[in-house]
Amino acid sequence: MNSAADQLLVLVLLINFLVLGTRRTHVAIRAIAVQGVVLGLLPLLVHPFHGRILIITIFVLMAKGVFIPWLLLGAMKKVAIAEEVEPSLGYSGNIIAVALATMLAFVFAARLPLAAMHQGLLTVPASLATCLSGFIALASHRKAIKQVIGYLMLENGIFIFGLLLTEAMPLMVEAGALLDLIVGIFVMGIIINQISREFSSIDTGRMTALREVE
Amino acid sequence: MWLMTLLILLPMAGAMAAWLIPSNTARPWVLPLTASLHLGLVVAVCIVSPPPSPGGWIGLDAIGKLFLLELSVLFTACAFYAVNYLRYRQERKNRVLCMGMLVCLAAMSLSAVAHHLGLLWLAIETTTLCMAPQVYFNHNARSIEATWKYMLICSVGIALALLGIFFLAYSSLVAGLEPSLLLEQLRTYAPKLPTVWLNAAFCFMLVGYGAKMGLAPMHTWKPDAYGEAPGLVGALLAGGLANCGFLGLIRIYQICMASGDVQFYRAMLVGLGLFSIAVAAVFLVRQTDFKRMLAYSSVEHMGLFTLALGLGGKALYGAMLHLVGNGLAKGVLFLAAGNIHRAFASKNREVARGTFRRAPWSGALFLFGLFAMTGSPPFITFSSEYSFFSAAFSEGRPLVGTLLAVSLTVAFLGMSLTVLPVVFGDPPKNRERTRYGDTPLLVVPPLVLLLIVGVAGIWLPGPLYRLMNAAAALLEVVR
Numbered sequence: 215m216n217s218a219a220d221q222l223l224v225l226v227l228l229i230n231f232l233v234l235g236t237r238r239t240h241v242a243i244r245a246i247a248v249q250g251v252v253l254g255l256l257p258l259l260v261h262p263f264h265g266r267i268l269i270i271t272i273f274v275l276m277a278k279g280v281f282i283p284w285l286l287l288g289a290m291k292k293v294a295i296a297e298e299v300e301p302s303l304g305y306s307g308n309i310i311a312v313a314l315a316t317m318l319a320f321v322f323a324a325r326l327p328l329a330a331m332h333q334g335l336l337t338v339p340a341s342l343a344t345c346l347s348g349f350i351a352l353a354s355h356r357k358a359i360k361q362v363i364g365y366l367m368l369e370n371g372i373f374i375f376g377l378l379l380t381e382a383m384p385l386m387v388e389a390g391a392l393l394d395l396i397v398g399i400f401v402m403g404i405i406i407n408q409i410s411r412e413f414s415s416i417d418t419g420r421m422t423a424l425r426e427v428e
Numbered sequence: 429m430w431l432m433t434l435l436i437l438l439p440m441a442g443a444m445a446a447w448l449i450p451s452n453t454a455r456p457w458v459l460p461l462t463a464s465l466h467l468g469l470v471v472a473v474c475i476v477s478p479p480p481s482p483g484g485w486i487g488l489d490a491i492g493k494l495f496l497l498e499l500s501v502l503f504t505a506c507a508f509y510a511v512n513y514l515r516y517r518q519e520r521k522n523r524v525l526c527m528g529m530l531v532c533l534a535a536m537s538l539s540a541v542a543h544h545l546g547l548l549w550l551a552i553e554t555t556t557l558c559m560a561p562q563v564y565f566n567h568n569a570r571s572i573e574a575t576w577k578y579m580l581i582c583s584v585g586i587a588l589a590l591l592g593i594f595f596l597a598y599s600s601l602v603a604g605l606e607p608s609l610l611l612e613q614l615r616t617y618a619p620k621l622p623t624v625w626l627n628a629a630f631c632f633m634l635v636g637y638g639a640k641m642g643l644a645p646m647h648t649w650k651p652d653a654y655g656e657a658p659g660l661v662g663a664l665l666a667g668g669l670a671n672c673g674f675l676g677l678i679r680i681y682q683i684c685m686a687s688g689d690v691q692f693y694r695a696m697l698v699g700l701g702l703f704s705i706a707v708a709a710v711f712l713v714r715q716t717d718f719k720r721m722l723a724y725s726s727v728e729h730m731g732l733f734t735l736a737l738g739l740g741g742k743a744l745y746g747a748m749l750h751l752v753g754n755g756l757a758k759g760v761l762f763l764a765a766g767n768i769h770r771a772f773a774s775k776n777r778e779v780a781r782g783t784f785r786r787a788p789w790s791g792a793l794f795l796f797g798l799f800a801m802t803g804s805p806p807f808i809t810f811s812s813e814y815s816f817f818s819a820a821f822s823e824g825r826p827l828v829g830t831l832l833a834v835s836l837t838v839a840f841l842g843m844s845l846t847v848l849p850v851v852f853g854d855p856p857k858n859r860e861r862t863r864y865g866d867t868p869l870l871v872v873p874p875l876v877l878l879l880i881v882g883v884a885g886i887w888l889p890g891p892l893y894r895l896m897n898a899a900a901a902l903l904e905v906v907r
Contacts, residue, residue, distance in 0.1 A: 327622050329602045345591065352584060358576065365584060372591045379597050379607060387546030387609075391590065394553045398583050401560050405576050412569040421573040424652045 219259045222252050223340040226374070227316060230347040233363060234308040234354075242363050243286045246370075250278025253373050257380055267380065270388060274373075277392050282366065282399050289403040290359055292410070299417045301354040308354055315346035329378075337377055345371030356419040358406045362399060369395055431469070431478050432486055435496070435537040438466055443530035446523065455526055456514040462530060463500070463507035466537075470500040474895075484610050485544040490898035492540040494748060495675055498755045499536055501880065502667045503529075505873035506660045509763050512869035513660060516770060524561045529664065531558045539672050545593050545609040548679060549586070552640060552672050556582045559669060562661040563653050574652035581649040585639025589676065592632030596683070599625030611679055615906065618686035626684065630693055633680045634700065640673030641730040642723075643700055644707035651711075654723035655775070659766020662719065666726045666762060667755035674733050674751070678903065681737050686906040697738030702831055704731030709835040712842030718768070719775045721846050722761055725801060728839050729754045732816060735832070737903070739819045745900040746815030752884065753800070753809040756877045760797035763874040764790050768850060771864040777846050781853030789866040791851045793874050798847045800881045802840045808885040 229249040233242045254274035257267050301308055319342035326338065348371055351364025376383060413420050442462030449455045473488060474497065480487030488496075510529070514522045532555050539551035556579075564575040596614065597607045599621040608614060618626070639646035654662045684693045708728035715721040729750070736747035765775070767790035772780035783791030803813035813836070820829035884892070 327602055327624055329598075329604075352580070361580060365580065365587070368584060368587055372587060372594065375591060375594050375598075379594060379601070383546065383594075383597065383609075387544075387550065390550045391546075391553075394550065394557065397557050398553075398579070401557060402579055402583075405560075405564075405572065405579060408564070408567075408572045409576060412572050418576065421576070424570060424573055424577075424655070 219256055220336045222256055222259070223336040223374070225252055226370070227340055227343055230316070230344055230367065231309055231312055233367065234312050234347060234351055235305055237305060239290055239357070239359055240287065242360065243283050243290070246363050246366050247279055247283035249367075249370055250282070251275060253370055254279060256374075256377055260377055261380055270380070273389060273392060277396055278366075278370070281396060285399055285403045286359060286362065289406045292407055299355075299357050299419070301356065301360075303350075303354045308350060311350045311354070312343075312347045315350060316343040319343035319346060332378055337374060341371050341374035343371070344368075344374060347371075356417055358402075358409055358418050361418065362402050362406070365402075366399070429478060429481050429486070431473050431476060432481075432488060432541050435466070435469055435473065435541065436534045438462060438469060439530045439534035439537065443527045443534070446526035446530060452518060452522060453515070455522060456511045459507035459510050459526055459529065460504070463504040463533070466533065467500045467504045470496045480543065484612060485547055486541050487543040488541050489543075489902060490895055491675070491678060491748075491902055494751060494895055494899050495540045495671060496537065498671065498752045499533075499540065499668055502663065502755055502759045502877070503533055505759055505763070505877050506663050508869055509766075509873040510660050512867055513658065513766065516864070517658075520565065520567075525565055525661075528558045528562050529661075532664070532668070536668050536672055539675055543611045545596065545611065545614070545679060548676060549590055549593055552589075552637070552676055553583075553586050555669050555672050556586060556640065559661070559665065563657045563665075565658050565661065566656065571656040574649075574656040577649040578653040581639055581646065585636045585646060587636070588639075589633050589636025592629045592636060592680070595625050595629035595632060596621075596680075599629065611682065614683045615686040618683050618906075619688050621687065623687075623689070626687060627692060630680055630684055631696070634677065634696060637673045637676035637680075638700065638734070641670050641677070641733075642673075642727050643730055643734060644704040644727060647704070647707070647727045650727060651720040651723040654726065654762075655717060655720040659719075659762045659764075659769065662722065662765070663759045663762035666722065666758040670726060670730055671751065671755055674730065677734070677737070682902065685903065690905055694738045694740065697734050698825075698828060699738075701731045701733070701735030701738055702828065702835075704728065704734065705832065705835045705839070709838040709842065712839045713845070715842065715846055716777050717775050718777060718780070718846055718850055719762075719765055721843060722758070722765060725761075725839070725843060726758060728835075729758075729801075732813070735828075736816055736819070739816065739823060739825070739828070740903075740905070741819045741823055742815050743819035744903045745896060746812040746819065747903075748896040748899045749808055749815070750812035753807065753812055753881055756881045757797060757800040757807070757809060759877045760793055760874045760881070761801060763870075763877075764793040764797055767864070767866065767870055768794060771862060772856075772859070773862050777849050779856055779859065780850055782855035783851050785855055787864065787866045789871040789875075793871065793878060794847060795851045796878055797874070798843060800878060802843060803836070806885045807881050808888075809881070810885060 229245050232245045236242050254271050261267050320339045323339035348364050348368030446458045474493045535551045535554040542548040560579050564571050600607045602622050603620050642650040705728050708724045711724045736743040768783050769775045771787045774780050800807040803809040
């Protein structure tokens with residue numbers, strides 16, 4: 215690992231704030247696409263050049279940078295979003311939560327026993343912070359499309375941790391995991407369309423028919 | 429090796445065929461055809477015991493065999509049932525349903541033979557994805573809400589399990605070993621792995637696969653998905669997919685049991701298991717919707733599996749018995765519930781009353797299914813639940829045993845309060861009669877499942893008994 219990689223990871227952390235703090239969905243989608251591109255470039259920086267690494271990079275760039283954002287933007291266009299739905303924490307609350315999560319991630323990562331070559335790197339805290347931010351997005355947002363963005367962020371955090379293992383993880387599993395992610399997002403995109411048709415809104419707070427009535 | 433590959437390729441070929449057949453009435457017949465061939469193949473594989481693949485990625489141990497047998501029997505019953513069910517539902521295109529079920533069968537078979545944690549993860553994630561359109565089969569507002577919750581919670585859960593797998597791989601890197609995700613390799617590594625990373629991996633995989641199993645508090649998707657999906661999809665979710673999650677948990681458990689100090693893992697499993705059983709018991713009381721009731725019953729039984737792993741000892745053999753008993757009994761209940769739902773066009777116990785008079789076979793199946801589910805003798809679930817109690821008391825954990833007894837009693841009473849009026853009550857007079865009537869294809873599959881659960885409780889064939897013991901032995905603490 216090197217300082218270029220660490221700087222990119224700082225960028226990833228900043229994007230977390232942007233995604234959670236922005237009111238506009240298409241900004242959040244584009245931001246998460248940029249995060250995907252940054253993640254795609256990271257393996258090239260942290261590992262010696264290798265055909266396998268190149269394949270992973272191309273695959274990740276195509277999936278996280280192009281295909282998934284395209285799917286989400288497409289889903290958003292079909293859904294005419296008239297009203298804005300406030301997240302349950304509020305936008306400023308979201309940012310404070312992400313700040314706390316990032317701090318916690320750094321404190322926690324400092325206590326973990328790491329392999330000698332990974333000591334003092336941003337990889338582990340950045341991974342934990344991004345995962346936690348994804349969770350905050352999932353819990354706080356009530357709009358289906360923003361929940362999907364939260365899920366993507368969680369996956370991105372896991373991907374960062376996977377950077378420590380790129381040599382250990384077989385290519386097939388990694389490619390498969392990415393493929394499953396794409397299919398998952400695809401299915402979610404279809405469901406979002408159906409939600410908007412049935413409820414004329416993608417506010418999941420309105421889906422209350424199945425609550426347990428006691 | 430090729431036999432095991434065939435287990436996965438055969439359902440995939442079936443899915444291709446289902447995609448190509450244009451007729452909505454002929455297509456469902458692909459399901460029983462593929463399922464019967466798959467069942468034959470599973471029996472052959474269990475007898476032959478093929479050696480693992482050269483890289484060790486694919487192999488068949490006793491746990492995998494047991495899982496495959498349960499899965500294939502359940503799937504075959506659902507497949508025959510599906511033919512007649514889909515005849516009732518001609519207004520809906522069933523191409524996606526048939527394909528999804530078969531791809532799911534392939535993925536579930538893969539998870540049974542996968543000995544590489546990454547491959548296992550892939551298989552389990554695939555089962556989640558290809559069941560989503562089936563939960564949405566009815567295409568209405570309620571089913572879309574259920575599908576959304578199912579997709580989101582299961583996807584997030586399974587993502588956490590992946591992070592747990594990464595932690596596990598990283599722990600071997602920290603210990604200075606060649607990183608690996610092969611089950612056997614990790615079991616030999618286990619004593620040398622750093623405890624912090626192994627514990628973290630265990631927790632993440634427990635939460636992740638627990639969400640897939642539907643352990644409380646990650647169970648909230650379950651009543652919705654089971655309630656809104658067609659009965660046969662519910663049967664596959666409860667007896668197939670939930671078991672896949674359990675299999676994921678079993679694999680990490682096997683690694684943890686080889687690590688030497690097992691106190692932490694046992695405590696976590698007992699705690700989460702008991703919590704799930706207690707939560708399920710609370711929600712089973714006053715549950716008016718009988719399909720949602722079955723979902724909470726599934727939460728309860730997934731809790732029992734988790735508790736059994738935590739208790740260890742005799743409970744491990746019980747867990748293997750229960751794997752078969754629970755899966756097949758859930759099949760009986762869900763298929764019968766599907767019939768009752770159609771007979772009354774309602775799944776509420778206030779409306780769907782007196783099944784005995786409207787559809788006597790389905791009513792009887794639902795009643796005996798209740799007995800099979802709640803562990804009454806002579807069903808196989810009686811022996812398994814008995815072994816959980818005896819493990820709890822003999823391992824010196826009377827408090828756990830008592831809590832278990834109270835929860836199971838409450839759950840039994842709660843379920844009876846819903847099932848009895850549905851079976852014995854007076855049919856409502858002011859409602860229009862539906863065109864549903866019991867037909868052989870809708871009644872015989874659950875009946876066969878019920879007979880298996882009953883007969884196996886009285887007399888367990890020798891090979892099956894040895895298989896269960898071998899499976900339980902794989903779960904013991906490695907010394």
